[in-house]
Amino acid sequence: MNEAEGIDDLTLQAFLDGELDRTRAAEVEAWLNAQPAHKARLREWRAHDQVLRAVFDPILTEPAPQNIRAAAHMAASRFFAAPRQMLLRAIAASLLLAFGATAGWLARGHFAVDAGRGGLTATIATRAMDAHMVYAADLRHPIEVPATEHEHLNAWLSRRVQQHIAAPDLASAGFSLLGGRLLADGGKPAALFMYEGPNGKRLTVLVAQNIGHRVADPKLSTRDDLKAMSWTEGPLMVAVTSDLGSDRLRGIGEIVSTSLKGKG
Amino acid sequence: MRDKLVGEIPYLRRFARGLARDRSRADDLVQECVERALTREHLYDPSRNLRTWLFTILRNLYLNKIRDERARPVVSEAKFDDLLAAPPGGSQFDVVLARQVLTAMEALSVEHREVLLLVAVEGLSYRETAEIIGTPTGTVMSRLARAREQLRIQIEGGPRSQIRRVK
Secondary structure (H helix, E strand, C coil), X not given: CXXXXXXXXXXXXXXXXXXXXXXXXXXXXHHHHCCHHHHHHHHHHHHHXXXXXXXXXXXXXXXXXXXXXXXXXXXXXXXXXXXXXXXXXXHHHHHHHHHCHHHHHHHHHHHHCCCCCCHHHHHHHHHHHHHHHHHHCCCCCCCCEEHHHHHHHHHHHHHHHCCCCCCCCXXXXXXXEEEEEEEEECCEEEEEEEEEXXXXXXXXXXXXXXXXXXXXXXXXXXXXXXXXXXXXXXXEEEEEEEXXXXXXXXXXXXXXXXXXXXXX | CHHHHHHHHHHHHHHHHHHHCCHHXXXXXXXXXXXXXXXXXXXXXXXXXXXXXXXXXXXXXXXXXXXXXXXXXXCCCCCCHHHHHCCCCCCCCCHXXXXXXXHHHHHCCHHHHHHHHHHXXXXXXXXXXXXXXXXXXXXXXXXXXXXXXXXXXXXXXXXXXXXXXXX
């Protein structure tokens, strides 16, 4: 319709929304003066926008309902009223220097979550899911040491976690090892093994020290699409995380458990 | 982030109302959004605008919710009615026009309604809107134009608008 001037509906709309630079806006304005029909249409758009604002703006000054204020307030007080967690954050911050910025960033996530509730496996599951979200989504650098350096990977992580650990072989479940990385888990070194399955689906196995040799049976935790299977394995705490179905994940959990028992 | 979050609640409530229409459903969404933002604070990039981050969370929660509802026998569609129950005072405000605009908004699909809310009501740029809904800017522009034209045609009614429609 207005090809000659290059002024179409989208340009007209961008003019209305203040998305044009000054020169272009002036051109549109001049053009509109000779186009009463388009000018009228623009006026209607503007009028409808104004009505929408008039209807929705009063919501801004309404007092927020109690449940929303409670949600914001509760989380804030949980955060500030926990000096122990502040201390853990300080430890995490110092580990940051040793383990690099990404591990520290992850550690922040650990302490944003209330680690005191929900039992042992619930907390490791939370941390495992945090780790999975951060690292499994990283297409370029999901790992520090690749599976091709298998021996070095196992030796290095075993030394840091102070337990004999070997990356479980999940080939029978269709997952191949990409490699692993060291994590700061609750202020202690932990190992994260990353696997890739069909269609590039990622699965992570978090292995941490089980301080005090507590005992916890396998437990399934979910967060949106993610599921974590977590349990204790003698001196180790283990969590397997992926967005697989719970039966599949449980099956893989059994393979991991058998494998860690054999080597640990 | 936590300090600033409280200041974002009014904007979250306004956007949620535009999406969910019903007041209590909207406020439930905001509550969930606040909780989720706090547990995922580590995923927030401080160089990013807090509001667009929160709006992204809120929108995803809403889309998940309507997807779940579609899987079950559907409840009747929520209306904007209560927004008109107490129209803002002043002679400038045309209640009849407001009712027409809201009725037309109810008829829009979610993807058209959300861009209109983000640009026209929330005053976000095309780029910010594109970031929230996860599409290129061009998609935002075409959906927005479509939404505005649908609104205009429904309010104006009649063939006059049809004739004048460009494209």
